[in-house]
Amino acid sequence: MRIAIVKLSALGDIVHAMVVLQFIREAMPQSRIDWVVEEHFSGILEYNPHIDTILPVNLKALKKEKSHIFSEFRRLKAYARNRYDLVIDMQGLIKSAVVARILGPSCGFDRHSVREKAAALLYSRTFRIPYEKNVIMRNADLVAAALNFEIGSDALMEKKPFLFYPDSACGKTVSFLMPEKKNIVHILGSSWESKVYPKEKFVEIIEALPGNHLLVWGNDAEKSRADFIAGKCEARVLPPMNLNELKALIAAADLVIGGDSGPTHMAWALNRPSITIFGPTPSFRNVLETKINRVIDCGKKIDPLKLDKNELCINTISAHNIVTLAKELLS
Numbered sequence: 001m002r003i004a005i006v007k008l009s010a011l012g013d014i015v016h017a018m019v020v021l022q023f024i025r026e027a028m029p030q031s032r033i034d035w036v037v038e039e040h041f042s043g044i045l046e047y048n049p050h051i052d053t054i055l056p057v058n059l060k061a062l063k064k065e066k067s068h069i070f071s072e073f074r075r076l077k078a079y080a081r082n083r084y085d086l087v088i089d090m091q092g093l094i095k096s097a098v099v100a101r102i103l104g105p106s107c108g109f110d111r112h113s114v115r116e117k118a119a120a121l122l123y124s125r126t127f128r129i130p131y132e133k134n135v136i137m138r139n140a141d142l143v144a145a146a147l148n149f150e151i152g153s154d155a156l157m158e159k160k161p162f163l164f165y166p167d168s169a170c171g172k173t174v175s176f177l178m179p180e181k182k183n184i185v186h187i188l189g190s191s192w193e194s195k196v197y198p199k200e201k202f203v204e205i206i207e208a209l210p211g212n213h214l215l216v217w218g219n220d221a222e223k224s225r226a227d228f229i230a231g232k233c234e235a236r237v238l239p240p241m242n243l244n245e246l247k248a249l250i251a252a253a254d255l256v257i258g259g260d261s262g263p264t265h266m267a268w269a270l271n272r273p274s275i276t277i278f279g280p281t282p283s284f285r286n287v288l289e290t291k292i293n294r295v296i297d298c299g300k301k302i303d304p305l306k307l308d309k310n311e312l313c314i315n316t317i318s319a320h321n322i323v324t325l326a327k328e329l330l331s
Helices: 011-018 020-027 039-044 059-063 066-080 094-103 117-122 135-147 153-157 167-176 199-208 220-232 243-252 262-269 319-330
Strands: 002-006 032-038 053-057 086-089 106-109 125-127 183-187 212-216 255-259 274-278 293-297
Touching (some): 011 020, 011 039, 011 135, 011 262, 020 032, 020 135, 039 243, 053 066, 059 066, 086 135, 094 117, 106 117, 125 135, 135 153, 167 243, 183 199, 183 243, 199 220, 212 243, 243 262, 255 319, 262 274, 293 319
Parallel strands (some): 002 032, 032 053, 086 106, 106 125, 183 212, 183 255, 274 293
């Protein structure tokens, strides 16, 4: 069977979706699995043995240059020549539904299960999976229903690590690690400013927690935040890293601490201990908590259907509570 998965962005959402690959391969070992993704995020999929072909697109460019629509359409029509038996849209947006429709017979969430209800009109088949349900379980339920097999909650809890990287990526990251200390990676950014934990509180955490503290950043604002923290305590600002190098670093970490962001969720994907700090997004929906992957939130009830990007409750979370949980995980 020829299967195409459409999950275009963003980094954390792609990570949450990728867990299904190992279960598809187990249930359907002879299938071909291709994945359509925004080219900026394609590195997260690289080296995965469960993916036959990564199919990059650049739909984000259309916001700035509408004329690119013709080249992107030609690219999708070329992908469609693979003659997919089924295209599964795990994004649930109108643009992803259009992509899936171009590629072949498609399926996705029904109109009651997505924000952009018109997307459901473009699928050959739809499935009702409550939008407010945990996103990882939503992804698993959609794929299982589409392909007619089961992915149970126990299977998700016992998943195998599913991010992969070349040996060369390890060569760069090994120099940052200290075998005689606990290597603690701090993720300083997120897609919304309101999901970012205050830099002053990161200083408190680092001062209270013995270890080799490594600061990861992805843009100028995050670099400035990292420089501030390193100037106040003993922590190392890492150089720019690509996604494969970041995978290798997180795979070697003793603990990852950060907000609701792709790099923090990569720790869950790699079965590494993590603390995800939640403010304006609901922890119950965005993390599948395990014994080593824990969450701390602001204690405020967050409605996944009415998110407020200006909600700053993450600022109220105590650094002391994070330190206490970190010590538990590191022990």
